Amino acid sequence: MNERKKKIIITKAIIIVVLGLVLGISCFFSKPIERALGIGKKETSYVEGAKIDENDLSVNFIDVGQGDSTLIILPDDTVMLIDAGKASAGDKVVSYLQEKDITTIDYFILTHSDEDHSGGAKKVFDEFDIKTVYRPFQISVTKETGEASESEDLEEYLDIYGSKINKISTAVYRNFITAAYNEEYAPGLFADVIVHSEGVKIVSKDSTKPFTFEFFAPLKIDDTPVSEHSTKTSGYPTKYYSGSLAESNNAASPIMLLEYKDNSFVFTGDAPEVVEEDFLQSIADKESVKERFSDVDVYSAGHHGSKTSSCQDFLNQIDPTYTVVSCGKDNSYGHPNQEFVDRVNSLTHRVEDYLLRTDTMGDISFGYYDGQLVGAENDLVIGQLIYVANKSGEGVVIYWWYIALGTFIVLSIVIISVKVSKNKMTTAKRFVKQTEKVTKKLKD
Ligand SMILES: [Zn+2]
Incomplete structure (x- = not known):
């Protein structure tokens, strides 16, 4: 060479x-x-690579396609699951929890009977120890006879309220009721099934990390506790909303507020406008409650961003920083609806950086920045509320x-x-x- x-x-x-x-x-x-x-990736409200502190509160919107399932790891290390998505999403919910080494669910909240919220519940009951169940005031009945299904503990209400009660004959809801009251699924659970309604509260078991999780809807319609008509359930009967079956089912959903440190989170299941308006009326002269429901940090958009929820009055009251929509990619309902998006856009925190969607971003988790972010500049402060997501949601990221x-x-x-x-x-x-x-x- x-x-x-x-x-x-x-x-x-x-x-x-x-x-x-x-x-x-x-x-x-x-x-x-x-x-x-x-x-x-876009950075205004999202910093790639940042992690949330796993020893503190985290609110995780699990991407279950069209449906809802939110895992909350509370500051006292207890675990809450709000809904479990469709039956087909059950495996995803189970694996999401297992990846976080969860074996026990302290609070399982079913907002209402619809399949996109209750379908995955059976799989969750199969895999985890459930300590307390919060159920809607909807009675599981059989399609054939219209009588209460075998495991239903609130059957007396069919006689007490007659037609003015929400009756559900779907198999998925029957599965949920069976699991909630079945000794095999939930050993020792009896008497820990609670009908959710205004006034029901969950507080921290760790006095050094106080938080409050409180229900503000559905409204109670009777001061006689359900325990007078049941053997395994506590709580109070709640208001029945007539209308189409779908509306009536959605209206069984609660309005829930989680408060911790300076932050607040609002969850409403599929509650429609009528429930939001009822709630606003119920707190109209309660300045302290109105204060708690103002400048909310994270709002889990009612009914997947449908136009029939998140009415302007409700949005104006809570004026959320982040609005999270749990919906499926190209879903047939058109969620999130444009009218809803326009209403959010009228708020202080407009849609551009503050409307987050599971269909474009995957799993979305809120928590406190842990201070460890290697190899990137950022303006984050340790302990600041941030979110992390699978994807940035900005379309194709180059x-x-x-x-x-x-x-x-x-x-x-x-x-x-x-x-x-x-x-x-x-x-x-x-x-x-x-x-x-x-x-x-x-x-x-
Ligand atoms: Zn739904």
């Missing part, structure tokens, strides 16, 4: 190594590069390093192949020359 060839090879090797080094080092400056190029790595590989190939093609060229020239020589000799 002559000196010139050696030099060329060394130069090429140096170029490739330098390019590789530049690429490697630039990985540590990914955020400034993304910012400079104007690509990558990572700058995909481009950089692609360019590196292409350049390397070009640099190497130039040499090869040059060699080929000389070989071809040599071949032509030799052929010419041979032809010449033959001619001679």
Whole structure:
């Protein structure tokens, strides 16, 4: 090998190594590069790579497609699950909890009977120890006879309220009721099934980390506790809303407020406008409650962002920073509805950075920043309420390093192949020359 060839090879090797080094080092400056190029994930309310403190409160909106399931790990280490998505989402909910090493659910709240909330409950009961169940005042009946299903503990109310009670004949709701009252599913659970209504409260078991989780709807309609008409249930009968079956079912949903530190979270299941208005009226002269329901940090949008929930009065009252919509990709209901989006957009925190959707962002978790974020600049303060999600929700995200790595590989190939093609060229020239020589000799 002559000196010139050696030099060329060394130069090429140096170029490739330098390019590789530049690429490697630039990985540590990914955020400034993304910012400079104007690509990558949006940052205003989201910092990639940030983690939430696993030893403190976390509110996790599980991506269950079209449906709802929210896991709350409370500051006193107790575990709450609000709804469990459709039956087909049961496995996802179970694995999501198992990945967090959860074995016991201290509070299982079923907002209402609809399949997209109750369907996965049976699988959850199969896999975890459930300590307390909060159920809606909806009576499980059989389709054939209209009588209470076998495990239903509130059957007396069918006689007490007659037609003015919400009767549910679906198999998924019957499965939930069976699981909630069945000794096999829930050993020792009896008498820990509670009908949710205004006034029901869950407080911290750890006095150093006080929080309050409180129900404000549905409204009670009777001051006689259900325990007078049941053997295994406590709580109070709640208001019945007539209308279509779907409306009536959705209206069994509670309005719930979680307060911890300076933060507040509101959950409303599929509660429609009529429930929101009733609630607002019930707190109209309660300034302290109105105060608690103002400037909410996170609002789990009622009924997956349907236009029939999140009425303007309710939104104006809570004026949420973040609004989270749990819905399926390209769902047939058109959730979140444009009218709902427009209403959210009229608030202080408009939709652009503050409307989060599970269909585009996957699982979304709120919690407190743990202070550990390697390799990126950020303005986060330890203990600040942040959210993390699977995806940024900004559509197709072009990572700058995909481009950089692609360019590196292409350049390397070009640099190497130039040499090869040059060699080929000389070989071809040599071949032509030799052929010419041979032809010449033959001619001679
Ligand atoms: Zn729903």
